[in-house]
Amino acid sequence: MIRYTKTFLILFLGLPVMLLGKSLVLTTEKTTYELGGYLETLREEGLTITEARQAAIDGRFASVPTGTPILPFQDYWLRVDLDNQYTYTEGHIEWMLQFSRTWSQVEVYFEDIDGTLKARKSGLFTPVSDRIFKLALRENVVKFNLAEKQQSTLYIRLRSDRVDVPPTLSVQLSPAEEFLKQLKRKRQQNSFFVGFVWMMTLLSILFFFQSWSKVYVFYSMYLIGVSTYASYVEGDLPDYLINLLFPEHPQYIFFVKLIVYLAMVGYLLFLRSFLNLKEMLPRWDKIFNFTIWMSLPLLLLDAFLMMQYNFSSIIPDRVTLSYGIYFAIFNLLFLRSLYLTKDPRTYFIIAGICAMSAGIILMVIARLQSPEFSVAHLELGIIIEILAFTLGLAYRQRLTERERFKAHYELEKSQFIQQQKQAEAQRLREVDELKNRLYTNITHEFRTPLTVIMGMANEIDDERVKKLINRNSENLLRLINQILDLSKLESGKMNLHLVQGDIIAYLQYLTESFLSAAEAKQIRLSFYPEVPTLMMDFDEEKVQLIVYNLLSNAIKFTPNGGKIIFHARIQEIKEGQQLQLKVQDSGPGIPPADLPFIFDRFYQVDNPMVANQGGTGIGLALTKQLIELMGGEIAVSSEEGQGSLFTFFLPITNNEMKLEEDWKP
Ligand code: ADP
DSSP: HHHHHHHHHHIIIIOOOOOHTOOOEEEESSSEEEEGGGGGGEOTOOHHHHHHHHHHHHHBBBOTTTTTOTTTTTTTEEEEEEEEEESOSGGGGEEEEEOTOOOOOEEEEEEOOTOOEEEEEESTTSSSGSSSSSGGGOOOOOEEEOTEEEEEEEEEEEEEEOSSSSOOOOOEEEEEEHHHHHHHHHHHHHHHHHHHHHHHHHHHHHHHHHOOHHHHHHHHHHHHHHHHHHHSSSSSSSHHHHHHHOOOOOGGOOOOOOHHEEEEHHHHHHHHHHTTTOOOHHHHHHHHHHHHHHHHHHHHHHHHHHHHHTTTTTTHHHHHHHHHHHHHHHHHHHHHHHHOOHHHHHHHHHHHHHHHHHHHHHHHHHHHHHOOOOHHHHHHHHHHHHHHHHHHHHHHHHHHHHHHHHHHHHHHHHHHHHHHHHHHHHHHHHHHHHHHHHHHHHHHHHHHHHHHHHHHHHOOOHHHHHHHHHHHHHHHHHEEEEEHHHHHHHHTTTOOOOEEEHHHHHHHHHHHTTTTHHHTTTOOEEEESHHHHOEEEOOOHHHHHHHHHHHHHHHSOOOOOEEEEEEEEEEEEETTEEEEEEEEEESSSOTTTGGGGGTTTOOOOOOOHHHOOOOSOHHHHHHHHHHHTTOOOOEEEEEETTTEEEEEEOOOOOOOOBBBOOOOO
């Protein structure tokens, strides 16, 4: 609508003016003039200014009807008559012409105050050194002089060297003072936003040094991307960078646009690290990864197209735009999954993304309503987003600190418990030692009176009483000796007295001494050696104690009419040979639950069939200790109701003195 009105105005009002060749009168009433209606144009290649002036005299300049396409790679000459009627100030000698940004070469010829012809240059492809006015380098601004009351004709040569950016013949003229005032105002508007983002960037970098957390690196990346892009779009940054980095090729400033990829990638990395996405949403984590890596080839393609098409921004912008659209859709879909997690951390992110999206939508609406749209909505959206993200970071920081505190507390607690346990164990050990000592001492004291009793018993005439006393005393004495042996073994005071002899004969002799006890219960007790003789080192007394314990247990627990087999064989092992001995009975066996404890001191099976057999739970503990003292091992296997099998080994050595054997049953 607006466009048609404009065309109408130009056609019906502007045209007659142009035909009259009326000059543009500059007065104090206006500060900005659009030259459009006063321009005459000539499209001809390679003219010099002198030739162009001649062409004007020849009447070859004409007005261009609106809507005529302006083509790239062609010279356009413009001329306009100016009449400066500014009277009240001296300041308006300097004037500014602002051309559309799309022209890559701009030359303005004017008659200076002293009457000489001057040329001024601008345009995207024009080196900074060729320009007089070195501000707003991307804006195609030319400064020229026009004194009070002066009438002058401007000749302008324009050329666009970029394929896809159609230039327009719109030229604005304003007094330099006014132009600078407006430029300043425009940049100030943007500076609040840019300043805010830079400040947040700084804050994030500071936070990084305080916490050494990666999440701040990514957040800073994002913020640097946003702030650089914002300062690139509007602000002093392009002027500064062009002057600093490539004054010969101002068009290279387009490369700074690529920073938008840093913003997007920084944003993705930040979200991934902030949410710990790998654990929260592993599938999305993969998509994030893909999106992050995808930006690299796109960035390269973007840069390549930029150079390929001579910095025609529209073609490479398609790549940026596609990534941007993908990025937006990606964000919206991600928002949904994020919402479903119900994790409180996500609320900050959701709020941030919503604020930014709302900003984008409002900006697009504003753009649709007028081409002169403002980015204020987007900026506000981004500010809210950054605030939400920063709050999220603070919240996350608090969570981490709380967790760290908790972990620290747990550690201290467990250390304390550990110490307590150690102290308790130490105390138990001490009590145990004391108990042992007391036990041993008392037991020791039992022995003397017992010997006296046994001696005195022999003087009793009543044989039955004498036998009773003797048998009980012997049992008591054996028990006492066992206890003393055990405590000796445990304190490491028991020594081996090895001699070399035929152990098979000795075992035979020991077994025979149990025959009468076995017979009393009609138990068949048999000794089966696989070899007739075996010369080896052994401690007679200890072997006797071992065999005594195992056989007497077997006899004790095997019911009447049962069977006990004592078996001996030589076993080949890696280190040489060992003697393997087995005591197998047909008794009640040992419950599986008790098996692991059978060799513990004072351990007795809590079994009604067995409990009434008496005993103290010392025998097997002593047996095991004795076998181990001799360098052997003992193991038990049993099935309840099927009997028990004790297997033990003794190493076979032949280092000791030979013994005269006189074992007889
Ligand atoms: P105790 O003096 O009680 O016999 P031991 O240390 O010799 O002490 O044996 C510990 C426990 O092992 C016994 O109380 C008994 O329950 C179990 N036990 C030992 N030998 C046998 C066996 N041959 N058959 C069944 N149970 C046995």
